[in-house]
Amino acid sequence: MVGNNTPVFFIRDAIKFPDFIHTQKRHPQTHLKNPNAVWDFWSLSPESLHQVAILMSDRGIPATLRHMHGYGSHTFKWVNADGQGVWVKYHFKTEQGIKNLDVELAAKLAGENPDYHMEDLFQAIEKGDFPAWKLYVQIMPLEDANTHRFDPFDVTKVWSQQDYPLIEVGRMVLDRNPENYFAEVEQATFSPGAFVPGIEASPDKMLQGRLFAYADAHRYRVGTNHNTLPINKPVIEVNNNQRDGQMRSDHNGGSSIYYEPNSYHGVTESAAYKTAAFEVSGSADSVPYDHHDHYTQPGDLYRLLSAEERGRLVNNIVNAMKPVEKDGIKLRQIAHFYKADPEWGNAIAEGLGLRDKETISN
Numbered sequence: 224m225v226g227n228n229t230p231v232f233f234i235r236d237a238i239k240f241p242d243f244i245h246t247q248k249r250h251p252q253t254h255l256k257n258p259n260a261v262w263d264f265w266s267l268s269p270e271s272l273h274q275v276a277i278l279m280s281d282r283g284i285p286a287t288l289r290h291m292h293g294y295g296s297h298t299f300k301w302v303n304a305d306g307q308g309v310w311v312k313y314h315f316k317t318e319q320g321i322k323n324l325d326v327e328l329a330a331k332l333a334g335e336n337p338d339y340h341m342e343d344l345f346q347a348i349e350k351g352d353f354p355a356w357k358l359y360v361q362i363m364p365l366e367d368a369n370t371h372r373f374d375p376f377d378v379t380k381v382w383s384q385q386d387y388p389l390i391e392v393g394r395m396v397l398d399r400n401p402e403n404y405f406a407e408v409e410q411a412t413f414s415p416g417a418f419v420p421g422i423e424a425s426p427d428k429m430l431q432g433r434l435f436a437y438a439d440a441h442r443y444r445v446g447t448n449h450n451t452l453p454i455n456k457p458v459i460e461v462n463n464n465q466r467d468g469q470m471r472s473d474h475n476g477g478s479s480i481y482y483e484p485n486s487y488h489g490v491t492e493s494a495a496y497k498t499a500a501f502e503v504s505g506s507a508d509s510v511p512y513d514h515h516d517h518y519t520q521p522g523d524l525y526r527l528l529s530a531e532e533r534g535r536l537v538n539n540i541v542n543a544m545k546p547v548e549k550d551g552i553k554l555r556q557i558a559h560f561y562k563a564d565p566e567w568g569n570a571i572a573e574g575l576g577l578r579d580k581e582t583i584s585n
Contacts, residue, residue: 224313225415225433228285229278230294232378233271237432243268258546266556269517270379272563276521279539281532284329286322287343289354293317297415297430298376300423301362302499310363310375310425312382314389315356326539348400355396359389373515376427380520412441412449423498446470462490522563537567541574553577 234243246260265271277283285291295313302308324332332339347354361382368375375382401407415424416434424430441449447468449455464481480489528536540560547553553575561568572578 224295224413225297225430225437226293227296228291228293229274230296230314230381231273231277232296232429233265233274234268234429235270235377235379236428237436239268240429240432240436258543259548259552262544262547262556263552266552266559269559270515272517272521272559273379273524276524276536279543280528280536281323282321283539284324284326286324288340289317289319289344289347290322291317292321293356296378298425298427299430300425300499302421302423306499308365308423308499310365310368312361314359314361315395316359318355318357325535326542344397345400348397353396353398355394357391358393358395359391361387361389363387376425377515378427378429379517407454410445410449410452410454412445412455414438414441448472464490518559518563522567525564525567533567533570537570537574540571544571544575550577
């Protein structure tokens with residue numbers, strides 16, 4: 224599972240992912256952070272507005288790793304033994320309660336103790352104050368995806384909990400610290416493509432991109448046989464015909480049969496489980512998501528906030544956008560805020576000294 228502390232993401236098409244990541248990196252000449260690139264990309268990618276709103280809100284900076292929710296964000300599929308499927312979203316709700324940091328305190332902590340989050344989590348576990356999260360899922364019948372008011376595989380949007388309520392299914396507890404950080408954390412290689420029978424992918428295009436991209440990154444970062452390392456090796460041994468490769472540290476299959484089909488009672492393909500088929504249609508059947516509403520959910524989020532929370536949200540956005548050099552980029556982004564809620568757009572424009580209602584509304 225690809226986890227995040229927000230239920231949505233900045234983009235919904237994996238083909239844009241490398242460019243998005245480039246905007247978050249440093250300028251190739253100055254090696255300084257580049258707000259021009261960040262806001263230029265966001266202003267030209269209106270689907271990012273929902274995530275930007277959450278990022279700049281009070282929940283944008285969790286106080287600790289223990290005091291934040293977690294989300295699978297993507298849509299997955301559950302399939303039962305009879306081959307019947309449903310669409311699923313995962314939610315991890317913190318049992319410690321939500322706590323967040325304001326921008327000034329976060330900046331102070333980053334300068335004084337950049338290991339603040341790691342230290343807090345380690346010490347909590349070390350003293351037996353084990354952080355825990357309850358796992359909930361939202362379940363959507365497969366056929367609902369064909370008639371839902373927006374594409375349910377769009378990772379920039381959330382499913383209404385009134386339509387698909389949270390169902391508690393489990394609990395996650397962190398009850399021990401690693402003995403060796405490098406071996407057990409740095410070498411861990413999680414991938415959303417590592418499914419167990421009964422859990423499958425959806426047409427979510429960001430998920431489809433991540434299915435191969437994460438494992439590919441691990442092969443480069445850790446090595447071809449990263450799944451044979453103790454931290455990544457499954458409890459039940461995998462019986463397949465994969466052999467050799469760099470840094471193979473196990474028995475490498477010994478002298479057993481290494482191909483299938485075979486006449487020597489070797490490993491054979493299991494017929495007990497096959498991925499359940501589903502029809503792909505609509506925007507999931509093509510590359511662009513061209514005709515989707517980018518503004519309703521961010522606008523709803525803004526209107527749910529109290530006046531004080533709105534003020535902090537606007538202030539955070541204004542301060543983040545001030546370093547942007549081109550007014551054209553600022554005005555283009557302001558137009559997105561305005562379309563989500565005119566009050567929101569006007570407040571950002573006023574804070575940036577660009578109060579031009581005609582320009583904003585266009």
